C-alpha cells in the first residue's frame with residue numbers, strides 16, 4: 009500500500025528480453041508494483057548468441073540473471089514461469105513452472121514475449137537444422153559444430169568425411185552471415201593444428217538464401233561488399249536457393265530455375281525465419297486486434313490494443329508501420345509504454361503516439377570485418393567492426409559481463425583461441441529427445457510452425 013493507503017497500480021510484464029527488461033527498468037521511479045514474468049531466469053542478449061555457438065563467449069556473459077540485474081529496483085518482483093494464459097476480461101496472467109501455477113492480476117499489462125524460429129510450416133526441419141533463439145539453441149549448435157570435427161577425425165570414408173566437414177547456414181540475414189563467417193574463421197584459424205587425419209581449413213561453408221542478396225536490408229553497396237567479404241573468406245554464397253527438405257545427412261535445395269539438388273552436410277543451421285510468440289494470437293483473439301503473417305499483433309500508434317489501453321504489446325511481437333524486429337525497436341517501445349503506464353498510474357489519460365528513432369543497423373562478417381548503415385552513413389571493414397564492438401559492449405547488461413566479454417574477445421580476435429569450446433552430450437541431444445518424449449506423451453504441440 010502507498011502512503012495514501014491506495015492500492016498500488018499493478019503492472020505485469022511478460023518477458024525479460026529487450027522489451028520487458030527495459031520497460032521494467034523505465035518504471036523504476038513510477039508509483040507502481042511490477043511483476044516481471046519470464047520462463048527463463050536470465051535476460052538474453054540475443055545478438056551475441058552466435059558467439060556462444062562458436063565458442064567465443066560463455067552463456068553467462070550474454071545472459072545475466074534477471075533478479076540480479078533488478079536487485080536494486082524495489083518495486084519489481086521477478087517470477088519464473090511459462091505464461092500460458094492471459095485473461096483479458098479478468099485481467100490476469102497465468103504462468104506455470106514445474107507443478108506450480110501462479111495467477112497474477114494486473115492493472116496494466118506489457119506483453120513482450122518476443123519471437124521464435126519459424127520453419128515456414130516445415131517444423132520437421134528443426135530436428136536436423138536447429139535455429140538460434142535461446143541459450144539452449146546456441147549450446148546445442150556449439151556441440152554440433154565442434155562435434156562434427158570430432159567425427160571427422162575418426163571418419164575413414166571420404167564421402168562421409170566431406171559431409172562432416174560441410175556446414176550449411178540457411179538465411180543470409182545478419183545472423184546467417186555472422187554464423188557462416190564464424191565457422192569459416194574457426195576452420196581457417198582456430199582449429200589449425202588441432203586434428204591429425206584431415207585439415208580443418210578444407211571445411212566447406214555454404215550460406216543459402218531463397219532471396220537474391222546477402223543482408224538484403226542493408227542496400228546494394230553493403231550487401232555486395234558483405235558477399236565479397238564472405239567469399240574472400242571461403243564461404244560459398246548460394247542465392248535464389250530455397251530449402252525444400254532437410255534430413256540428418258543433408259539438405260535439398262530448389263534453385264530459381266526449378267531444378268533440385270542435394271548438399272550432403274551433417275551440420276545445418278537455420279537462421280531464416282521468425283514467428284511471434286503464440287501469446288500474440290491469444291491477446292488478439294480476445295481483443296479483436298489483427299495479426300500479420302508472422303503472428304505479430306497490430307498495435308495502435310501508442311502501442312496499446314484497440315479498446316484496451318491497459319494492454320501494450322512491444323518488441324518482436326508488435327506490428328506497427330513495418331518496423332523491424334530489432335532490439336532498438338523493443339527498447340524504445342519499452343520506454344514509451346513505461347511512460348504511458350506511469351501516467352495511467354497517476355490517473356492521467358494518455359495515448360501519445362510512439363516515435364521510433366532509427367539508429368541504423370550493423371552486421372559482423374568476421375574478425376575485423378563488418379558493415380554498418382547509420383542514416384546516410386555506410387561503413388564497412390575495420391571501422392564498422394569497431395563501431396559494432398562499441399555498441400555491443402555498451403548494451404551488454406552488467407559490468408562484469410562487459411569485462412569478461414572484452415577478455416574473451418581479446419583471446420579470439422587478437423589471438424586465435426576460443427575460450428568456450430566445452431560442450432556436453434546432453435546439450436547436443438537433449439532437445440530432440442525431450443521433444444520426442446513430449447510428443448509421445450501428449451501428441452504434437454500446438455502452435456503451427458513456431459519453435460518458440
Ligand SMILES: Cc1cc2nc3c(=O)[nH]c(=O)nc-3n(C[C@H](O)[C@H](O)[C@H](O)COP(=O)(O)OP(=O)(O)OC[C@H]3O[C@@H](n4cnc5c(N)ncnc54)[C@H](O)[C@@H]3O)c2cc1C
Nearest residue numbers: 023025026027047054055091121122323324333334335338
Ligand atoms: C540470433 C539473433 C541475433 C540478433 N541480432 C540482432 C542485432 O545484431 N541487432 C539487433 O538490433 N537485433 C538483433 N536481434 C533481434 C533482437 O534480439 C530482438 O529484436 C529483441 O530481442 C526483441 O526483444 P523482445 O523483448 O521483443 O523479445 P526477446 O528479447 O526475445 O525476449 C522475449 C522474452 O520473453 C520470454 N518468453 C517468451 N515466451 C514466454 C512465455 N510464454 N512465458 C514467459 N516468458 C516468455 C523469453 O524467455 C524472453 O526472455 C537478433 C536476434 C537473434 C535471435
